[in-house]
Amino acid sequence: MELSQIGKKEVDVQEKDIRENRLKNPMDNLYKKNVLLIVHDVYQEFNAFPLAYGYLAAMLRKYGYSVEVYCMDVFHYTNEQLEKKLRNSTYDLIGAGFMPARFEETIVGLCASVNKHKKDAWFFLGGPGPTPISEYMLQRLKVDIVVLGEAEHTLIELMGAKLGKRKLADIKGIAYWEGDRIKANPRRPLFRDLDALPWPAWDLFPMESYTNSVKLSGMDEEEKMMSVITSRGCTDTCNFCYRIEKGLRLRSLKEVIKEMISLRDTYGTTFFSFEDELFVFPREKIFEFESLLKENNMKISYWCNSRAAIFDEELAECLKRTGCKLVNIGFESVDQKVLDNMNKRITAEENIKALEVANKVGIGLGLNFLWGFEADTKETLWKNVDAIKKFNQFDQVRTIRPPSPYPGSPLYDEAVQKGLLKGPDDFFKRFKNSDLMTVNFTRYSDEECYKMLFEANKELVLHHFRNTTGDMQAAQQIIDGFYRLYFEGDYKFRGARQYDKDSHKKNIKDKKESNGATESSVQVEATVA
Numbered sequence: 001m002e003l004s005q006i007g008k009k010e011v012d013v014q015e016k017d018i019r020e021n022r023l024k025n026p027m028d029n030l031y032k033k034n035v036l037l038i039v040h041d042v043y044q045e046f047n048a049f050p051l052a053y054g055y056l057a058a059m060l061r062k063y064g065y066s067v068e069v070y071c072m073d074v075f076h077y078t079n080e081q082l083e084k085k086l087r088n089s090t091y092d093l094i095g096a097g098f099m100p101a102r103f104e105e106t107i108v109g110l111c112a113s114v115n116k117h118k119k120d121a122w123f124f125l126g127g128p129g130p131t132p133i134s135e136y137m138l139q140r141l142k143v144d145i146v147v148l149g150e151a152e153h154t155l156i157e158l159m160g161a162k163l164g165k166r167k168l169a170d171i172k173g174i175a176y177w178e179g180d181r182i183k184a185n186p187r188r189p190l191f192r193d194l195d196a197l198p199w200p201a202w203d204l205f206p207m208e209s210y211t212n213s214v215k216l217s218g219m220d221e222e223e224k225m226m227s228v229i230t231s232r233g234c235t236d237t238c239n240f241c242y243r244i245e246k247g248l249r250l251r252s253l254k255e256v257i258k259e260m261i262s263l264r265d266t267y268g269t270t271f272f273s274f275e276d277e278l279f280v281f282p283r284e285k286i287f288e289f290e291s292l293l294k295e296n297n298m299k300i301s302y303w304c305n306s307r308a309a310i311f312d313e314e315l316a317e318c319l320k321r322t323g324c325k326l327v328n329i330g331f332e333s334v335d336q337k338v339l340d341n342m343n344k345r346i347t348a349e350e351n352i353k354a355l356e357v358a359n360k361v362g363i364g365l366g367l368n369f370l371w372g373f374e375a376d377t378k379e380t381l382w383k384n385v386d387a388i389k390k391f392n393q394f395d396q397v398r399t400i401r402p403p404s405p406y407p408g409s410p411l412y413d414e415a416v417q418k419g420l421l422k423g424p425d426d427f428f429k430r431f432k433n434s435d436l437m438t439v440n441f442t443r444y445s446d447e448e449c450y451k452m453l454f455e456a457n458k459e460l461v462l463h464h465f466r467n468t469t470g471d472m473q474a475a476q477q478i479i480d481g482f483y484r485l486y487f488e489g490d491y492k493f494r495g496a497r498q499y500d501k502d503s504h505k506k507n508i509k510d511k512k513e514s515n516g517a518t519e520s521s522v523q524v525e526a527t528v529a
């Protein structure tokens, strides 16, 4: 489908939602909203619900503020459209968030457009992109404020400051301009009572577009999918991963089930995408989840993330019984030195065991592997290839990518300390695509690395298609994509999984026809934590 056609029908729907919501909310007046939250475009036809904005909007509304969400992701609005909108509206606060991958391509221009037309609104950024490098963001993008870390409570205080009820200097968790100097206030203490947060403000979003757009493993065409999060954070600190807050906090599962029931009853959602980095921790949680689903007579399907270390047969069986179609695991490597090098806190044996368990139980598996750490060699690359080939259940086309040292991650700090990166500006200049090496941590030259990665990924793609549809043309298309990316600077390549939707549909159909569909035999477009 042409991108330009995607949002047309939805525009009216969103405008209607906004009008209705405006009438429902007595705090609103027709001419001014307190807060505009901008969800930037990711140039995909399929968009997952942006949970962070849902939570922030709900909290602001809980405190009586009026909120509007501008979904550039769903409607593919351009910056010109955004500017037109801003010219005709007035807000107290305008906010946007992002992950570092879209910075140069999208965020720089978006911020310039907001700055041109914000009038007297304060323009703030937040989320995992800006938080660890707030000073750089304030200087480069000329925004007024960067919110550091989780933002529900900070935004309420920021609204208070905008309305003259408090001072910016007293708000924890912000960095901002004081005259021509940047001031960073201390971080906010960790908010632990996740159950006290209101559920995401779904009604402010074009929900049809989110629940209908992503089709995951085992979903019928009509089945609707929605993102839910049952915890925040992670128990670990792998060196390539950025943790916006420390530790792991859980929501009560009873609350989660209530939220899922509400989503089912309001939007018909029966497939859930659990966005937790570590959905399965602690493991008793999954058994409690099973009891609660039964108690509430809920039959659902879902996908989630796990760690290999706790993924045993009992857990895998329970996940399967509760409707898990795919469990996404960051194995990253099957070489012990490399695992230690990335602080993965796991043994190569535990990884292999988890791979065996998934195969034995027959649960769909997201096989995530990285290559390009200091301890990596040609041998460790091929050990990963062999492991993927051996344990692949062909849920997705699985390939190997290098680690990106995203600002805020320990790997980023290491790269800066070693003089391999000069800082945020250097990172954004170098970062072109997650399948390319932003920094080469290995003992090999860039050219050697790409040659090796090309051979390894070519082997994986061929192996996948030989064992599934046999559509070697589709395989060649992906291999060509890798070639153009690695050797010809064609950065448009968005990873192998973006390429095989149609062939996978055939794969699913063929498998269903030949041997009855096992739950693990179908595809999921999973995200990687």
Ligand code: B12
Residues within 6 Å of the ligand: 042, 047, 048, 049, 050, 051, 052, 053, 055, 056, 095, 096, 097, 098, 099, 100, 101, 102, 124, 125, 126, 127, 128, 129, 147, 149, 150, 151, 152, 229, 233, 240, 241, 242, 243, 244, 275, 276, 277, 406, 407, 408, 409, 434, 527, 528, 529
């Ligand atoms: C879902 C998800 C995605 C989805 C996003 C879908 C969507 N519409 O939101 C998709 C698949 C597109 C995606 C892609 C990528 N992702 Co991602 N993703 C996640 C995931 C699993 C959940 C995000 C979420 O909803 N969290 C729940 C909410 C409530 O928490 P939150 O996002 O942290 O939000 C709070 C604060 O951060 C802050 N906040 C967030 N946004 C904003 C905005 C404003 C204005 C303000 C004030 C505050 C604020 O307030 C929120 C409420 O307290 C996280 C891991 C995680 N569990 O958080 C990774 C994560 C965000 N992704 C990450 C990465 C690296 C990527 C990719 C670069 C991966 C890749 N190699 O391609 C791409 C980048 C894509 C891009 N466009 O830039 C990293 C970010 C690292 C970093 N330093 O930025 C994370 C943290 C995973 C990790 N641990 O490494 N991702």
Ligand code: SF4
Residues within 6 Å of the ligand: 234, 235, 236, 237, 238, 241, 242, 277, 278, 307, 330, 529
């Ligand atoms: S990679 Fe996974 S296990 Fe490691 S810190 Fe990040 S979320 Fe946790």
